[in-house]
Amino acid sequence: MIPDELYYTESHEWVRVEGERATVGISDFAQRELQDIVYVELPEVGKRVKKGDVLCSIDSVKSSAEVYAPLSGEIVEVNEALNDQPELINKDPYGEGWLVVIKIEDPGEISSLLPASKYKEIVEE
Amino acid sequence: MKVIFEYSREGKKGFHIEEEKGRDLLPEDLIRDEVEVLPEVSEREVVSHYLRLSVLNYSVDWGFYPLGSCTMKYNPKVNELVASLFTEAHPLLPEEMVQGYLRIFKDLEEALKEITGLHTFTLAPAAGAHGEFTGIITVKNYLEARGERREVVLIPDSAHGTNPATATLSGFRAVEIPSDEKGMIDLEKFKAALNDKVAALMLTNPNTLGIFEENIKEISRLLHGVGAFLYMDGANMNALLGQVKVADLGVDVIHLNLHKTFSTPHGGGGPGSGPVGVVEKLAPYLPGPRLVEKEGKLRWTGGLGRIRSFYGNFLVMVKALAYIKELGGKGLEEVSRIAVLNSRYLRKKLEGKFKVSYPTETLHEFVLSDETFRDKITTLDLAKRLLDYGFHPPTIYFPLIVHGALMIEPTETESRETLDAFAGAMEKILEEAEREPEVVKTAPHKTPVGRLDEVGAARRPILTWMQYLQEQDQS
Numbered sequence: 073m074i075p076d077e078l079y080y081t082e083s084h085e086w087v088r089v090e091g092e093r094a095t096v097g098i099s100d101f102a103q104r105e106l107q108d109i110v111y112v113e114l115p116e117v118g119k120r121v122k123k124g125d126v127l128c129s130i131d132s133v134k135s136s137a138e139v140y141a142p143l144s145g146e147i148v149e150v151n152e153a154l155n156d157q158p159e160l161i162n163k164d165p166y167g168e169g170w171l172v173v174i175k176i177e178d179p180g181e182i183s184s185l186l187p188a189s190k191y192k193e194i195v196e197e
Numbered sequence: 198m199k200v201i202f203e204y205s206r207e208g209k210k211g212f213h214i215e216e217e218k219g220r221d222l223l224p225e226d227l228i229r230d231e232v233e234v235l236p237e238v239s240e241r242e243v244v245s246h247y248l249r250l251s252v253l254n255y256s257v258d259w260g261f262y263p264l265g266s267c268t269m270k271y272n273p274k275v276n277e278l279v280a281s282l283f284t285e286a287h288p289l290l291p292e293e294m295v296q297g298y299l300r301i302f303k304d305l306e307e308a309l310k311e312i313t314g315l316h317t318f319t320l321a322p323a324a325g326a327h328g329e330f331t332g333i334i335t336v337k338n339y340l341e342a343r344g345e346r347r348e349v350v351l352i353p354d355s356a357h358g359t360n361p362a363t364a365t366l367s368g369f370r371a372v373e374i375p376s377d378e379k380g381m382i383d384l385e386k387f388k389a390a391l392n393d394k395v396a397a398l399m400l401t402n403p404n405t406l407g408i409f410e411e412n413i414k415e416i417s418r419l420l421h422g423v424g425a426f427l428y429m430d431g432a433n434m435n436a437l438l439g440q441v442k443v444a445d446l447g448v449d450v451i452h453l454n455l456h457k458t459f460s461t462p463h464g465g466g467g468p469g470s471g472p473v474g475v476v477e478k479l480a481p482y483l484p485g486p487r488l489v490e491k492e493g494k495l496r497w498t499g500g501l502g503r504i505r506s507f508y509g510n511f512l513v514m515v516k517a518l519a520y521i522k523e524l525g526g527k528g529l530e531e532v533s534r535i536a537v538l539n540s541r542y543l544r545k546k547l548e549g550k551f552k553v554s555y556p557t558e559t560l561h562e563f564v565l566s567d568e569t570f571r572d573k574i575t576t577l578d579l580a581k582r583l584l585d586y587g588f589h590p591p592t593i594y595f596p597l598i599v600h601g602a603l604m605i606e607p608t609e610t611e612s613r614e615t616l617d618a619f620a621g622a623m624e625k626i627l628e629e630a631e632r633e634p635e636v637v638k639t640a641p642h643k644t645p646v647g648r649l650d651e652v653g654a655a656r657r658p659i660l661t662w663m664q665y666l667q668e669q670d671q672s
Contacts, residue, residue, distance in 0.1 A: 108651075108652040108655075110655035110656050131655075133651045133652055135595070
């Protein structure tokens, strides 16, 4: 399941760009690899991240994984619902399982993200 | 199986007090007559309960325990006997009265120096990760004393998870170095990441794939060239014991795990010990207390701060020293030789049916991927099914760079018959996965409890009886 309207990264994050807001989550492939997610350590609102920085970490029954910032900018929202229901990421990775919203600092970086077709090739490998 | 609280009945007693004494010595507000959360049980019930629990346990004394990178070797019982002779001294006794005890510290320090070739050891750290922290903080102390600002610690992607945690906790930024197709540090990527902001590289050697980093001398030369240090995670020292002095490879700091390599009991929350050895220029920056010898007498001196009360877990050190003295240099050399032989033998036996992660020759452990069975069962299923065959499973899903990893370390203390039986069970499970996968997917069947709700345990842990009662009330 790789929605066409989203952008992706090689490290399995997805990005939904709406104006200057970028909503970020992890892909369906990533949540399946991690298996049952039990804890998400969310960043604080207001924190500035650079593309490639560690955005947050996700613990599953299998391992602990880091999520990287796909774009630079300020974190303007985090998905507080994950504190009580980390399983939302497993259930609905592209919807209710979103992680953070970043206020995009440099729209030029968007072109470095992968389109759905390209990400599909990576996952299928 | 009941928990101890379920034996409780009001008024039952496990002790008898003839006459209450001392009540008048205590302030009234600190005295309580009722304790709400303790079970009321007889001594007989307590003994039976814990004895029954103990026989449900699986331990290294019970059977094969191939938990990769943990070196779960058999713990020789003679070491326990030796340790039992040294339980009478209090750590605050004057030095003159405990020279014999201090000599044990000193002899162990000397033995570890001889084994590694390093200049100075501290025995204070109480575990492997504690040793890592101590080692990296020592590097930091050194850099700070010289006014050097270095903020990066390089860590290969095959490292133990504690390594990046140590670097971060010590105030450095951990930067990951990828492995190459042989399962070793990618030398070009390492060179690209190396600059004068790097404080150290934390290298596990052999790494968590069981592969010896053959470029280690080149790596240490490059590190030293920019003024950085080579930290070696000695968790896998069982592969190198007596074969090479790590100082000759350019290692500046190492932590050893007495509870792995040197056969002291491991796990179950028991005390560990993670001594740290350093080269001469780092020695003044080790934490205190330091043991010095003057005119044949051992004395404590300062050192930089403390990382543990007193000087670490003494009885663990007695056992480790006993182990070293029993085996001697030749014996220790044989330990690593047989550990590697056992591991290579088991790898060869499994190689036909399972996929080994990297083709490179391995030393004391090896890592299988789930490639040959992932369409039928998961690595977790296989591990659970091994329990039914009477084996503790290997480390699973680690290292992260191998898909569905099974990390197997047999150690030198296992017989060929045990290795054959384990390989047989592994192959049998593959056949079951083919013929009757449900049996594997719902394993274990023969253990005191079946497949546990790991997700529930992680998301909603219930850790005390009181918490359990509260949960019951609410639902």
